Amino acid sequence: MDLQGDDLTEAVVASFDGSASDRYKDVMSALVRHLHAFAREVELTEDEYFTAIDFLTRTGQISTGTRQEFVLLADVLGLSMLTVGLGNRKPPEATQSTVFGPFFVEGSPEAQLGDDIANGAPGQPCLVSGRVLNTKGEPIAGALVETWQADEDGFYDVQKDLDGPQNRAHLTTDAEGNYRFWAVKPVAYPIPDDGPVGELLRAGGRGPMRPAHIHFMVTAPGYARLITHVFAAGDEYLDTDAVFGVKQSLIADFTEHHDDGKTYFSVNYDLVLATEEETQA
Numbered sequence: 167m168d169l170q171g172d173d174l175t176e177a178v179v180a181s182f183d184g185s186a187s188d189r190y191k192d193v194m195s196a197l198v199r200h201l202h203a204f205a206r207e208v209e210l211t212e213d214e215y216f217t218a219i220d221f222l223t224r225t226g227q228i229s230t231g232t233r234q235e236f237v238l239l240a241d242v243l244g245l246s247m248l249t250v251g252l253g254n255r256k257p258p259e260a261t262q263s264t265v266f267g268p269f270f271v272e273g274s275p276e277a278q279l280g281d282d283i284a285n286g287a288p289g290q291p292c293l294v295s296g297r298v299l300n301t302k303g304e305p306i307a308g309a310l311v312e313t314w315q316a317d318e319d320g321f322y323d324v325q326k327d328l329d330g331p332q333n334r335a336h337l338t339t340d341a342e343g344n345y346r347f348w349a350v351k352p353v354a355y356p357i358p359d360d361g362p363v364g365e366l367l368r369a370g371g372r373g374p375m376r377p378a379h380i381h382f383m384v385t386a387p388g389y390a391r392l393i394t395h396v397f398a399a400g401d402e403y404l405d406t407d408a409v410f411g412v413k414q415s416l417i418a419d420f421t422e423h424h425d426d427g428k429t430y431f432s433v434n435y436d437l438v439l440a441t442e443e444e445t446q447a
Contacts (some may be wrong), residue, residue, distance in 0.1 A: 289350025305343025320355025
């Protein structure tokens with residue numbers, strides 16, 4: 167009763183003493199303390215409080231099965247990459263992880279090695295290949311490789327009214343760990359900025375651009391799941407990625423080729439998985 171200041175904070179923390187698990191209690195207690203400390207530090211006004219509530223409400227309202235505005239919010243605040251770092255302590259030989267992004271879709275079509283998964287998407291043809299290896303350099307056969315990316319207009323298939331998926335598929339590595347498919351050369355693009363997250367960026371004087379990249383999610387029995395990107399070398403937004411997802415080791419050359427009057431690009435990048443034991447170490 168009549169609680170204020172530190173007494174209020176400690177009363178709220180104590181209200182979680184009956185939590186179903188110690189972890190839940192620890193997380194909620196820390197959340198309350200940090201949230202209250204934030205409000206005190208900035209001397210949060212009631213108008214600002216209600217503006218924040220409205221922002222979060224609209225963030226939920228604009229989210230759909232194919233657009234997750236809360237993921238986008240976590241991305242631009244750097245929380246996604248912070249969580250990625252905390253949850254993916256792998257040996258240096260393993261491919262580094264980066265953000266999942268808001269445009270992954272369960273149930274992508276199956277592709278065979280060498281298939282064209284662009285499915286009519288606009289863009290310059292690009293052959294994407296490499297191997298899935300363990301940290302000893304040995305191939306991993308039968309690894310499941312999920313991939314998705316934007317087209318040359320900077321849009322993912324789920325952002326468009328299409329009859330079927332484009333630049334999105336899953337395939338299985340062969341006995342030598344190879345993966346290979348045709349898509350389109352990725353381009354830099356803005357994250358969706360027509361909603362609350364876009365308002366946040368503009369208010370902060372920030373841009374919405376992401377450097378050109380291809381998404382990968384790779385799984386294999388006994389190995390830690392890998393979620394990562396392959397970024398295009400030379401992209402002008404590598405140092406100013408709106409979601410802070412770029413790592414030097416994930417940058418690769420996209421090579422231009424000319425064959426019989428046709429132009430295409432290629433990129434070769436090996437994806438190295440750590441075992442579950444290596445990840446826990």
